[in-house]
Amino acid sequence: MTRTPVAATLLLMFAVPSHAADRPNVVLLITDDQGYGDIGAHGNTMLKTPTLDRLHGQSVRLTDFHVDPTCSPTRSALMTGRYSTRTGVWHTIAGRSLMDPGEITLAEVFAANGYATGQFGKWHLGDNYPLRPQDQGFARTLHHRGGGITQSPDFWGNDYFDDTYWGEDGAPHPATGYCTDVWFAAAQEFIREHRDGPFLCYVATNAPHSPYFVAESYRQPYLAAGVSEPMASFYGMIANFDENLARLLATLDELQIADNTLLIYMTDNGSAAGWAPNGPAGAWTGFNAGMRDRKASEYDGGHRVPFFVRWPTGGIGGGRDEDLLAAHIDVLPTLVELCGLTSPPHRAWDGVSLASVLRGDDGGPSARTLFVHSQRLERPEKWRKCAVLTEQWRLVNGVELYDVVPDRGQKTDVASSHPDVVSTLRSAYDRWWESLEPVFDDEVRIGLGHASANPTLLCCHDWHGEPIPVNQDTVAKDPAQNGYWSVDVREAGRYEFRLRSRPPGTIQPIDATTATLRLGDVERTIAVPSGADEAVVSVDLTAGPAHLATEISGGSRPARGAYYVEVRRVSE
DSSP, X not given: OXXXXXXXXXXXXXXXXXXXXXXXXXXXXXXXSOOTTSSGGGTOSSSOOHHHXXXXXXXXXXXXXXXXXXXXXXXXXXXXXXXXXXXXXXXXXXXXXXXXXXXXXXXXXXXXXXXXXXXXXXXXXXXXXXXXXXXXXXXEEEEOSTTSTTBTTSXXXXXXXXOXXXXXXXXXXXXXXXXXXXXXXXXXXHHHHTTTSOEEEEEEOOTTSSSOOOOXXXXXXXXXXXXXXXXXXXXXXXXXXXXXXXXXXXXXXXXXXXXXXXXXXXXXXXXXXXXXXXXXXXXXXXXXXXXXXXXXXXXXXXXXXXXXXXXXXXXXXSSEEEEEEEEGGGHHHHHHHHTTOOOOSOSOOSOOOOHHHHHTOSOOOOXXXXXXXXXXXXXXXTTTTEEEEOSSEEEETTTEEEETTTOTTOOOOOGGGOHHHHHHHHHHHHHHHHHHGGGTTOOOOEEESOGGGSSEEEEGGGOBSSSOOOBHHHHTTOOSOOOEEEEEEOSOEEEEEEEESXXXXXXXXXXXXXXXXXXXXXXXXXXXXXXXXXXXXXXXXXXXXXXXXXXXXXXXXXXXXXXXXXXXXEEO
16 A cells, blocks of 8 residues: 655646636644534633634634544545545554555645645654655644654653654754644744745644643633633643634734635544533533534544634635535545645545535535544444434434434434434445445555655554554553554665664663564564663565564563664665
């Protein structure tokens, strides 16, 4: 399933239209784990979001907009206009958060049409070549690794404040300040640099994802108002985002480009910590806009999210709700039409353009049936944590049926009263599932030995197999866990593998007497000197796909995999 990134090829294939400079700039904002109810304008009387509330009043709002119930799947669908599972992504870890590089991304489409492209914050679709944002169409990037700051692929010791992130050069870049402040500052610098346009600026904050770290000044007002932790810090992280949004909007105004900037705000799944119905007695229990459940759920609280669009020059705005059924897969087709882009050859989109709806024209997509599911497994399972959606109905897990027109909270299962609807929606799901099945046994592979990423650092976050050490605090306990990486040796030659229990730059003895490397048919076991913080294995490799596994053993701890492996092609 490994393919060469196509951005450079696209730029050569498609001439930039002469009117490119007149096209709108695009700012796409997505927060992490903020639900539909985590906005003041949606009825939350505790959380203060004055900038989002103002943007709500200036935007067209899609009030029945859906994403996947968790992070990586939503992001892959947003980037490609295709259901996430088709792209190889149906989990947030374990090699199943890696997006097939053969997909044509939103950034590649915009770059091929003469746009400057920048990505700031969370990527979560692969940390290694050819899966990184700079491999997938973003010429400028500043991002953390993995699914969140403090996870195992992230720069060791990051804690949201004064952290180190990665740029388009593949190198670490120390930053000063709180993470959300850093992302927005970098985005504003990019916007200023490309003020004459056109540009695509993708700001994907990791806030308010856990761990819920934020300055005391942001969380304390909510603690004082009776909000318990972790919700108080969760709200504080959103308040900080709101302030940063105000600064970004002010920058667009200052540069006099706000009117011709198409700005989208959305989130990636339902609320993670903004709704706690079983919280302490007498405490604020959050607000979920009347929906059932939250992040990772197949009920609407897990995947119905805010979606605001503002583009004054394009006639989109003014504070208007549109209640048609829509989803993340529609964003790319919609932007292509609104911006007048030439669409390069791509795999068929699952989404449709909503341009006419956003403009307020007559028409729009006909009645639709959409699908969401949460497949946090090595291989998807049919009917697992899924929902079939129409404007009226939700078929949940293939057996429960809800009429969401009168029952937005999905409290009354009416399946027994509407067997014909259940049958129709089950048949639609069957066809959808059959269309996904061809990718279930594919593996998206990490490239080794490519000139643009030599050396490359592999992390246990991307092991196939569970459980795996997702967070740095788990890695620090040296758990007896292991798995394999799916890799593609890009160039034959001599390779050096440095097996470590901590990433390079962090001194920690690996506490082992032997270390073993297995890659395809190659297996090497070496002795590990006492006190060594790495075991170095050199092997000759032929080009091609393989599974890579390691084992360190013989010390005071049980046998386990090397959580980090630095791979370098040293000669042909």
